[in-house]
Amino acid sequence: MRYLATVEGQTYEIEINGENEITVDGKPIDVDFIAVADHSVFSLILDGISYEAYVYPNETEVEVLMRGKRYPVHVEDERQIRLRQTSKDSVADTGEFLLKAPMPGLVVSVPVVMEQEVKSGDNLVILESMKMQNELKAPRDGRVTRLRVQAGDNVDQNQVLIVLE
Numbered sequence: 001m002r003y004l005a006t007v008e009g010q011t012y013e014i015e016i017n018g019e020n021e022i023t024v025d026g027k028p029i030d031v032d033f034i035a036v037a038d039h040s041v042f043s044l045i046l047d048g049i050s051y052e053a054y055v056y057p058n059e060t061e062v063e064v065l066m067r068g069k070r071y072p073v074h075v076e077d078e079r080q081i082r083l084r085q086t087s088k089d090s091v092a093d094t095g096e097f098l099l100k101a102p103m104p105g106l107v108v109s110v111p112v113v114m115e116q117e118v119k120s121g122d123n124l125v126i127l128e129s130m131k132m133q134n135e136l137k138a139p140r141d142g143r144v145t146r147l148r149v150q151a152g153d154n155v156d157q158n159q160v161l162i163v164l165e
Helices: 078-088
Strands: 002-007 010-018 021-024 027-035 041-046 049-057 062-066 069-077 097-100 105-109 123-129 132-137 142-147 160-164
Touching (some): 123 160
Antiparallel strands (some): 002 010, 002 069, 010 021, 021 027, 027 041, 041 049, 049 062, 097 160, 105 123
């Protein structure tokens, strides 16, 4: 699993390779990381140096207290990265817009119907991927002109789900 972690303005690409090995920005690192006592205290041995970290997740980030310093850390997993990249794509105010699946998954529901007028931010498709439900929203106001999927369909990444005009 790949993650992007941003600490103090610096973003790191982290990949978990196995129980005791991670890759940070392409460099393999041996680690020993376990929970101690309760779920918020962790022991980390990194390059032979022992650290104790207190980890507190909140709604938008994870706060880590280590060696007397507090580090707010923003973490995104592969699914969140794909969703963010999909939503960043520029969308024209007029013309046809193709809502595509940002990842393979199962269509849980399609809460819109043909010819329905939608507003920016309205849910168009609920897609389950990696055991998480993702709400795919309208990037702009428009009208549903084609429904290419229905609840229960399996979809591939980049498959067109809905067309808006």
